[in-house]
Amino acid sequence: MHHPLSIDFQHHVIPPDYVKQLASIGINGSHGFPFPAWDAEKNLRKMNKLGIGTALLSMSTPGVYFESAGFASELARRSNEFMKNTVDAYPDRYGAFACLPFPAQEESLTELEYALDVLKLDGVGFLSSAGDTDFGAPGYDELFSELNRRKAVVFIHPEDRVKQEDIYVILTMCYHRPLETVRSVFALFRNGYLEKYPDITYVLAHGGGGLPVLQRRMIAFCLAAERGETGTEKKDRGLADIDGSEIDRKMHLFDNIYYDTAQRGGPLLNGLYELCGSSRIVFGSDSPYQSGMEVQMVNKGIAAFEKFSDDDREKILYKNALVLFPGLAERRRK
Amino acid sequence: MDFHHHFVPRVYREWCSVNVPSLMLPAWKPEQSLAFLEENGIECAWLSLTAPGVYFSSQKQARELARVSNEEAAGIKQQYPGRFKVFGVLPFPDIQGSIDEITYCLGPLQMDGILLFSNTEGVYPSAVQHRGLFEELNRRNAFVFLHPAMDVYKPGGQQGDIQDVLSAAFAYPFDVSYLFCRFLAEDLFEDYKNIRFLLAHGAAVVPFLIDRISKAAYAKGIKPRMGRILFDLMTKRNRGLEYLKRCSVDLTGCSGPVSMAALKSCVPDENLAAGSNFLWAGNSAAERELRAGLENCSA
Numbered sequence: 282m283h284h285p286l287s288i289d290f291q292h293h294v295i296p297p298d299y300v301k302q303l304a305s306i307g308i309n310g311s312h313g314f315p316f317p318a319w320d321a322e323k324n325l326r327k328m329n330k331l332g333i334g335t336a337l338l339s340m341s342t343p344g345v346y347f348e349s350a351g352f353a354s355e356l357a358r359r360s361n362e363f364m365k366n367t368v369d370a371y372p373d374r375y376g377a378f379a380c381l382p383f384p385a386q387e388e389s390l391t392e393l394e395y396a397l398d399v400l401k402l403d404g405v406g407f408l409s410s411a412g413d414t415d416f417g418a419p420g421y422d423e424l425f426s427e428l429n430r431r432k433a434v435v436f437i438h439p440e441d442r443v444k445q446e447d448i449y450v451i452l453t454m455c456y457h458r459p460l461e462t463v464r465s466v467f468a469l470f471r472n473g474y475l476e477k478y479p480d481i482t483y484v485l486a487h488g489g490g491g492l493p494v495l496q497r498r499m500i501a502f503c504l505a506a507e508r509g510e511t512g513t514e515k516k517d518r519g520l521a522d523i524d525g526s527e528i529d530r531k532m533h534l535f536d537n538i539y540y541d542t543a544q545r546g547g548p549l550l551n552g553l554y555e556l557c558g559s560s561r562i563v564f565g566s567d568s569p570y571q572s573g574m575e576v577q578m579v580n581k582g583i584a585a586f587e588k589f590s591d592d593d594r595e596k597i598l599y600k601n602a603l604v605l606f607p608g609l610a611e612r613r614r615k
Numbered sequence: 616m617d618f619h620h621h622f623v624p625r626v627y628r629e630w631c632s633v634n635v636p637s638l639m640l641p642a643w644k645p646e647q648s649l650a651f652l653e654e655n656g657i658e659c660a661w662l663s664l665t666a667p668g669v670y671f672s673s674q675k676q677a678r679e680l681a682r683v684s685n686e687e688a689a690g691i692k693q694q695y696p697g698r699f700k701v702f703g704v705l706p707f708p709d710i711q712g713s714i715d716e717i718t719y720c721l722g723p724l725q726m727d728g729i730l731l732f733s734n735t736e737g738v739y740p741s742a743v744q745h746r747g748l749f750e751e752l753n754r755r756n757a758f759v760f761l762h763p764a765m766d767v768y769k770p771g772g773q774q775g776d777i778q779d780v781l782s783a784a785f786a787y788p789f790d791v792s793y794l795f796c797r798f799l800a801e802d803l804f805e806d807y808k809n810i811r812f813l814l815a816h817g818a819a820v821v822p823f824l825i826d827r828i829s830k831a832a833y834a835k836g837i838k839p840r841m842g843r844i845l846f847d848l849m850t851k852r853n854r855g856l857e858y859l860k861r862c863s864v865d866l867t868g869c870s871g872p873v874s875m876a877a878l879k880s881c882v883p884d885e886n887l888a889a890g891s892n893f894l895w896a897g898n899s900a901a902e903r904e905l906r907a908g909l910e911n912c913s914a
Contacts, residue, residue, distance in 0.1 A: 313837060448743065448800050451834040455827055456796040459820070460789065487827070491789075491820035494874040498788075525903075546826035548877040555876035 285334050288376075288602035288609070290436065291486055291543040291565030292336035295319040296363035299340070302356055303347070311342045311441075313450070317569050321367045324569075325374060331576050333566060334599065335609065338364050339378040339406040341570065342440050346382060346411040353382035357392050365400040372612040378406030378436045384414035386424050393427060403606050404434035404484075409465035410442050417468025422477075429478035434605050437465055438486040459490030459544075466492055466538070471503055475534040482537050482605060484563060487544040492535075493556045500531045539605075541565030542597065545579045550586045559593035563601050616700075617905055618760075618813060619867040619890025620648065620660040624687040627664065630680055635671055641894065645691050649698060651893060655905055662688060663702040663730045665894060666764035670706055670735050677706030681716050689724040702730040702760050707748075708738040714751045721755050728758035728813070733790035735764060740794070742803035753807040760865075762815045763790040788816035788868060792828075795821050795859075799831035804858040812862040813888060817869025821859060823877040829855025856881055865890040866908035875911055887912030 300316045303309070310316050328336055345356040357380045364377035379396030381389040396402045405428065407416045416437060428435060439461035445453045462485050469475050469483075485492060501523040540553055543565035553562050564583070566576045583594060603610040623643035631638050648660055669680040681704050688701040703720030705713040720726040729752065731740055742749050752759060765787055791814055798804060814821070821828060832854045833844050847854055864882055867890035869875070878887070889908030891901040 448836050449797060450837050451800055451831050452793075452796050455799075455831045456793060459824055459827065460786075488823075491792075491823055494817075494820060494823045494869075494871070494877055496873070497871045498868065544824070544827055546824070548822045548825055548881045551880035552823050552873045552877035556873045 285332060287332065287334045287564050287598040288606075289328075289333045289336045289566045289568070290484055290539075290541040290563045290602070291438070291567045292333070292338055293341040293568065293570060294338040294360075294364055294367070294377075295341075295569075296360050298359050298363065299345075299356060302359075303343075306347055308343065308347070313453075319569070321370055321375070325371060327568065327573070328374070331566065331568075331573055332580070333568075335374055335376060335602075335613065336568070337376040337378060337403065337436075337602075337606075337609075338367065339436055339438065340380040341438060342408060344408045344411055344440065345380055346384065350382055350385035350388045353385060354388045354392060357382045358395070361392070361396045361400055361402060364402060368402070373615065376403040376606060376609045376612075378402070378404045378434075380406055383407055383416065383424075384411050384418070384421075386421055389424055390427060393424075397431060397433075401608070403609055404436060406436040406438065407465075408438055408440040409461040410440045415468040416465045417470075417472055417474060419472045421474075425474050425478045425481070429480045432480045432482070434482045434484065436484045436486070437462060439465075439490065459487055462486060462490035463492050463495055467499055470499060470534065475537075479534075479537065482539065484539040484541060486541055486565065487567075488542065488546075488549045488553060489538070489540040492538070493540070493552045496532065496535055497528050500528045504528070504531070536561075539563050539601070542579055542583060543567035543571065545575070545582045547582070547586070550582065551588075554586075554588050559589060559596045560601070562597045564598050616889070617652065617655075617657050617660040617891050617893065618863075618888040619815060619865045619892050620662055621665040621892070621894035622648065622662040622688070622691075623665070623894070624684045626683045626687055627669075627680065630683075638667075640665075643894065645695060645699070648893065649695065651891070651898065651901065652698065655891075655902060657905070659698055659700060660891075660893070661700045661702060661727070661760075662691070663760055663762065664688075664704040666732060666762065668707070668730075668732050668735055668764060669704055670708065674706065674709040674712055677709055678712040678716070681706040681712070682719070685716065685720055685724060685726065689720075689726055692726070700727040702726065702728045704730050707732065707735050707740065708745075710745050710748055713748050717748075717751050717755065717757070721757060728760055730760045730762060732762055732764035733794045739797055742798065742801040742806060749803065749807050749810070753809045756809045756811070758811045758813065760813045760815065761791050761794060763787050765790060788819045791815050792819040792821045796828055796831050799828065799855060799858065800834070802832070804832075804861065813865055814862050815865050815890075816867055817874050817878055818859070818862070818864050819869075822864075822881050823874075825856050825859055825881060826853070829853060831855070832858070860886065862886065863888050866911055867892045867904050879911070884912055 295316050340360055346353045360380045368375045368377055379402040381392045383389050409416055439458040441453055442461055443457040504523050504527060539561040541563050623640050628640050631640055652660055670677040685703045692699045692701045703726045705716050707713050717729055833840050863886050865888045889905055889912055891905035893901045
């Protein structure tokens, strides 16, 4: 259950400088709550209590893209350096997904090189969208080429693009957020990135939002669109006529996608297990935005899921991760 | 039985061909459906009107079109005893008109259920804003088919660029998931315990994400409902899952193994309903849907 070797794919960092910079432009929180105070050592104690071995740090909503590409680059750079210092202080307990000033492509390429070559961070993190631009929007071949060349591991976390109000405010978190993750993958698929850049590995937050149950429809839809069989007048007409085997032929494009467990639920685990056994499931906690109790429930769920063997659990908790991050594996061995 | 089977009343098609010609509705005769049922060894199909429903220009127009469509449906049911069950369509978002139509459909017309689209003109049926509607459905223990509809499909509806159209169309079944979530936030399942829902398209993402979606039942706006949260924790009650289990789930478009794995792990077999999406799926696809659905459920 609590596994000292476990590697946590969704563990958010909130650098103090980031908080200051955003406060200076009037932003004081995310998820509807003020930014929690974050300190590497205090966080480590929390990790010990929860039985988390290594935390792969990432920036969460609202991201860094504010004001201008310059402002965003600066914010990204300082956040990446903060993450680097944290990793250096505890190299076997922390890893990091670099933060880039997406959607500014040139600046993102610059920061990508610095983060991976100089700071030697482990992967790259993106929010599902920044402003009006989806992660997966057309026009980013340069960026994806580079991610592909580096065989990068990319973590995608939803942004709160749809902000509900009144009694429906909770739906932003409950409903829209997982579908933002799906929207991003839809864009990646629709715009050819999954096909053109097959050496990128994606890790999706929260069990992939609804992606596992939507993949086939997504493929069917794009196949129908290619044949000119969708559009305002045609509704689903082309969709149902797509043969299952045609869809099957495209499913491999989603084979580089992993799903984190920062979302409990028997049905979710059943769906994921049917999709890929344990081969592409990785542990995630969504600290500090999920309570310790919630994380325990996720752990219990994995432990209790009757279809997992002990071997499956080890893969989910840390073995799958070690394959994706040889650098981290090295640090943990020391 | 085939729970997801669209039909086109003659009067509806005639009216639309004059007033909304770009809808391009196919012609439909009961014989077509009967032939489909015969070929597939099915006793009975549940007929429902297709999106975008009847509301195009005014309350008066919607009420009239709903009434004549429902009368024709009831007539078809009578003409072929035991072969068809029928869902009545409502002039939503005209609430009084809808209440009156429910009364008429489930009363004199003896229809079997009510069709409720996820949204009409961007208005979602709401237990808060449309109390009267849900009170009436509740009073009559109505069987309600929740089916998606989206603005983008309506002539004159929001078009957007091709990317958005695709996104919207891809998202189409999930409008029912969204409605389910709204119902949780509105506490509809607590207030109207007698309504029996049939959720179209396997309820899309609801089963897979049920534990996340359930949180909507534990908040009132931004405030957590601490009493309810603690009580459910202590009694190990998973409220959202319970509400889902009260619903029937139509398997159209959801027979893929991952969807089925998620769905079957939380919804009992007797709640699963096979559907063909007849009319919109070409016959062979409709057949495939239906057969896959029937394999997966006991209904």
